[in-house]
Amino acid sequence: MSKKLYIETYGCQMNFSDSEIIASVMSGDEYELTESMEDAHVILVNTCAIRENAERRVFGRIQEFRRVKRKNPDTVIGVVGCMAERLKEDIFREYQEVDLIAGPDSYRHLPEMLDGIREGQQMANVILSREETYDNIEPVRLDSKGISAFISIMRGCDNYCSYCVVPYTRGRERSRNPETIKEEAHRLFEQGYREITLLGQNVNSYKWQTNSELIDFPDLLKQISAVNPKLRLRFATSNPKDLSDKLIQTIAYTPNIANAIHLPVQSGSTEVLNRMNRKYTRAWYLNRIESIKKHIPDAGITTDIIAGFCRETEEDHKQTLSLMRTVDYDFAFMFKYSERPGTIAAKRFKDDIPDDVKSRRLQEIISLQQRLSEQSNKRDLNKTFTILVEGPSKKDIKKMRGRNEQNKVVVFPGTKDLKGQYVKVKVTDYTSATLLGVKQDS
Numbered sequence: 001m002s003k004k005l006y007i008e009t010y011g012c013q014m015n016f017s018d019s020e021i022i023a024s025v026m027s028g029d030e031y032e033l034t035e036s037m038e039d040a041h042v043i044l045v046n047t048c049a050i051r052e053n054a055e056r057r058v059f060g061r062i063q064e065f066r067r068v069k070r071k072n073p074d075t076v077i078g079v080v081g082c083m084a085e086r087l088k089e090d091i092f093r094e095y096q097e098v099d100l101i102a103g104p105d106s107y108r109h110l111p112e113m114l115d116g117i118r119e120g121q122q123m124a125n126v127i128l129s130r131e132e133t134y135d136n137i138e139p140v141r142l143d144s145k146g147i148s149a150f151i152s153i154m155r156g157c158d159n160y161c162s163y164c165v166v167p168y169t170r171g172r173e174r175s176r177n178p179e180t181i182k183e184e185a186h187r188l189f190e191q192g193y194r195e196i197t198l199l200g201q202n203v204n205s206y207k208w209q210t211n212s213e214l215i216d217f218p219d220l221l222k223q224i225s226a227v228n229p230k231l232r233l234r235f236a237t238s239n240p241k242d243l244s245d246k247l248i249q250t251i252a253y254t255p256n257i258a259n260a261i262h263l264p265v266q267s268g269s270t271e272v273l274n275r276m277n278r279k280y281t282r283a284w285y286l287n288r289i290e291s292i293k294k295h296i297p298d299a300g301i302t303t304d305i306i307a308g309f310c311r312e313t314e315e316d317h318k319q320t321l322s323l324m325r326t327v328d329y330d331f332a333f334m335f336k337y338s339e340r341p342g343t344i345a346a347k348r349f350k351d352d353i354p355d356d357v358k359s360r361r362l363q364e365i366i367s368l369q370q371r372l373s374e375q376s377n378k379r380d381l382n383k384t385f386t387i388l389v390e391g392p393s394k395k396d397i398k399k400m401r402g403r404n405e406q407n408k409v410v411v412f413p414g415t416k417d418l419k420g421q422y423v424k425v426k427v428t429d430y431t432s433a434t435l436l437g438v439k440q441d442s
């Protein structure tokens with residue numbers, strides 16, 4: 001009889017991709033996925049440590065799992081991912097019901113660790129690896145009827161931005177063999193997927209040395225784009241410090257690489273960027289944006305911003321607002337700075353911006369971005385986009401939803417048979433988050 005695995009995932013796309021690797025490792029050990037934690041033999045929570053509130057949410061979930069375990073005492077509870085790596089065995093001390101702690105490089109060992117637990121022990125593996133890329137593991141797609149899938153092309157991060165916990169939770173940067181990436185992309189296409197997002201904390205530093213050549217990220221993108229012209233490619237995330245013209249031109253000249261770049265800026269002030277150890281200036285960032293706009297005039301440009309980093313002045317904050325206006329972002333993820341223990345910022349700088357000031361600055365950033373996003377949607381009125389149809393609209397089953405190259409959601413009247421197809425849609429209206437349109441005859 002197969003055993004049941006329930007898995008909840010928090011955090012970034014890389015964590016979602018990792019949960020698919022976990023599901024694959026466990027299916028080899030005869031676990032099948034269940035959507036009910038009450039039925040599960042094993043409950044895993046794949047966690048994120050990026051901000052304090054991300055961790056708080058997970059602690060809330062552990063309380064809930066504890067309730068299930070009181071009813072079914074044999075249920076195994078495992079905390080995996082970035083929080084497991086950051087807090088290690090401390091989690092056992094706080095939550096005695098937790099049986100297993102597994103860091104992001106230990107997932108191959110989950111089956112044997114679970115065997116150990118059956119003998120009544122708690123198990124932990126938080127060893128980080130310099131080599132692990134899980135490249136021979138075929139992920140079990142958690143969204144099996146989907147159109148979009150993720151492929152992790154590298155793991156870890158060597159950048160050590162001063163505020164960031166990722167280099168400590170995910171270890172050293174390493175790239176995955178391009179042959180296995182290509183094979184995975186081929187298989188996904190054959191299974192009906194039409195969009196792949198290549199994932200890494202800093203995809204620009206992807207590199208793979210073969211006997212005869214060095215394959216960098218633009219080379220890899222080009223190779224994967226050749227899998228099929230009907231496969232749309234995206235990637236996340238690029239770091240501005242090494243966003244090359246070669247990458248920008250590869251996007252510009254390859255039709256099935258989506259014209260969209262997520263380029264987290266974090267702050268518009270060179271001084272703050274310097275303290276953040278981002279290794280670029282405001283001027284460098286704006287130069288990269290100019291190059292994108294020159295080569296890819298219709299590019300969707302999105303970003304991440306942190307409000308209230310250590311010693312951020314009102315002037316620094318105003319520079320962030322002015323940079324946002326200059327770039328004219330289509331969309332942004334915006335956060336209040338959250339000090340993470342063990343990071344360079346936590347050791348060197350005081351978290352000295354009062355919470356009400358952080359909140360007010362964040363609110364100003366959010367309000368400005370709402371205006372920019374709305375203007376961006378308004379400019380799309382009457383334009384016709386090629387939409388990859390993902391499925392029915394959540395609000396209205398007579399409508400279908402998909403995304404344009406710029407990664408904006410577009411909703412239009414249509415039927416279910418369009419799922420997975422590319423259709424031309426003319427934009428006739430918009431809301432703050434969505435473009436509305438009508439399908440054009442192609």
Ligand code: SAH
Pocket residue numbers: 050051163164165200201202237238239264266304305306335336337338339340
């Ligand atoms: N590797 C990506 C980002 C990964 S984390 C990059 O370098 O761009 C995603 C986002 O979380 C970051 O871009 C940043 O905006 C935010 N973030 C990271 N650490 C944070 C912290 N300590 N407090 C608030 N936001 C943070």
Ligand code: SF4
Pocket residue numbers: 157158159160161164165166167201202239
């Ligand atoms: Fe964190 Fe910086 Fe690495 Fe992104 S590049 S994961 S922000 S250290």
Ligand code: F3S
Pocket residue numbers: 010011012013014015047048049050081082165166169170
């Ligand atoms: Fe969070 Fe880890 Fe991703 S800290 S953002 S889940 S790499």
